[in-house]
Amino acid sequence: xxxxxxxxxxxxxxxxxxxxxxxxKYKDDLLGLAVTLLQDRSFAEDVVHDVFVSFAAxxxxxxxxxxxxxxxxxxxxxxxxxxxxxxxxxxxxxxxxEAADCDFAGPLESAADREVSGxxxxxxxxxxxxxxxxxxxxxxxxxxxxxIANALGVSINTVQSRYRYGLDxxxxxxxxxxxx
Amino acid sequence: MKHIxxxxxxxxxxxxxxxxxxxxxxxxxDDSYAAMDERLAATKQGPAAAIHMRRTMRLAAAAxxxxxxxxxxLTLGRHxxxxxxxxxxxxxxxxxxxxxxxxxxxxxxxxGWEALDRQFRxxxxxxxxxxxxxxxxxxxxxxxxx
Numbered sequence: 001x002x003x004x005x006x007x008x009x010x011x012x013x014x015x016x017x018x019x020x021x022x023x024x025k026y027k028d029d030l031l032g033l034a035v036t037l038l039q040d041r042s043f044a045e046d047v048v049h050d051v052f053v054s055f056a057a058x059x060x061x062x063x064x065x066x067x068x069x070x071x072x073x074x075x076x077x078x079x080x081x082x083x084x085x086x087x088x089x090x091x092x093x094x095x096x097x098e099a100a101d102c103d104f105a106g107p108l109e110s111a112a113d114r115e116v117s118g119x120x121x122x123x124x125x126x127x128x129x130x131x132x133x134x135x136x137x138x139x140x141x142x143x144x145x146x147x148i149a150n151a152l153g154v155s156i157n158t159v160q161s162r163y164r165y166g167l168d169x170x171x172x173x174x175x176x177x178x179x180x
Numbered sequence: 181m182k183h184i185x186x187x188x189x190x191x192x193x194x195x196x197x198x199x200x201x202x203x204x205x206x207x208x209x210d211d212s213y214a215a216m217d218e219r220l221a222a223t224k225q226g227p228a229a230a231i232h233m234r235r236t237m238r239l240a241a242a243a244x245x246x247x248x249x250x251x252x253x254l255t256l257g258r259h260x261x262x263x264x265x266x267x268x269x270x271x272x273x274x275x276x277x278x279x280x281x282x283x284x285x286x287x288x289x290x291x292g293w294e295a296l297d298r299q300f301r302x303x304x305x306x307x308x309x310x311x312x313x314x315x316x317x318x319x320x321x322x323x324x325x326x
């Protein structure tokens with residue numbers, strides 16, 4: 001924690017070495033989050049790129065209230081959500097975006113299966129984006145529901161219900177896979 | 181899979197391990213450094229402009245004070261010669277009274293209260309009661325009997 005404060009202090013004084021160390025420390029974690037959320041490696045890389053460029057531009061005025069990891073994860077989640085909206089609108093049209101988010105295995109999911117290693121990611125890809133987002137932020141990035149609610153701009157009850165429905169759906173997918 | 185009781189634990193355990201590529205690192209760091217440089221340049225320009233502004237403002241304030249002080253001095257200097265000179269305070273209000281006072285004082289210095297009393301009586305005998313606003317000429321004329 002102190003190391004993080006020192007890094008941020010140095011970063012605010014224009015240290016490129018501090019910026020590089022912050023990037024090195026969190027890059028894999030943030031890319032993993034973006035890949036899980038977007039199910040597309042190139043989109044995920046763009047998100048991490050945009051987040052770090054914005055972060056670098058805040059040197060001198062950046063103020064850390066929580067943890068740096070939490071802050072950067074929130075930035076990645078917000079940026080990924082914007083990308084996902086754009087992509088959904090472009091790929092399938094706004095009217096059918098909700099349907100595409102649901103549980104049929106479309107091209108995005110196939111791409112995810114190809115690009116993301118591990119079975120869980122392909123399962124998560126079958127969840128609606130909002131549920132996937134909450135589950136990943138809570139279980140992989142150790143963010144509390146209140147933090148997630150603040151980051152997403154929704155109520156804590158909404159976050160909790162998304163989380164619960166997401167887990168239920170995952171469970172049913174897993175059970176279905178076993179019975180098949 | 182069917183026996184997974186705790187789906188949360190399963191999801192937590194299966195966290196993906198993704199690593200960035202060299203080309204991605206280079207792209208992110210290069211662009212981040214550029215953004216940082218841009219920001220730092222703007223920040224440095226900011227205080228320099230502020231200091232310059234502060235200097236200019238200081239000079240402007242000094243000039244204003246100088247102008248006001250000069251204007252005050254000029255105004256006061258111009259008004260001082262035109263100010264009316266204080267009028268001398270006179271104990272006596274007319275020539276008659278002056279002469280009277282001189283004569284009375286001389287009489288007192290020469291003969292004390294008695295001489296002063298005599299001078300009063302002689303004066304009153306010669307002149308008689310008259311107005312205090314007599315001019316010097318009228319006084320001389322009346323004392324000469326003309």
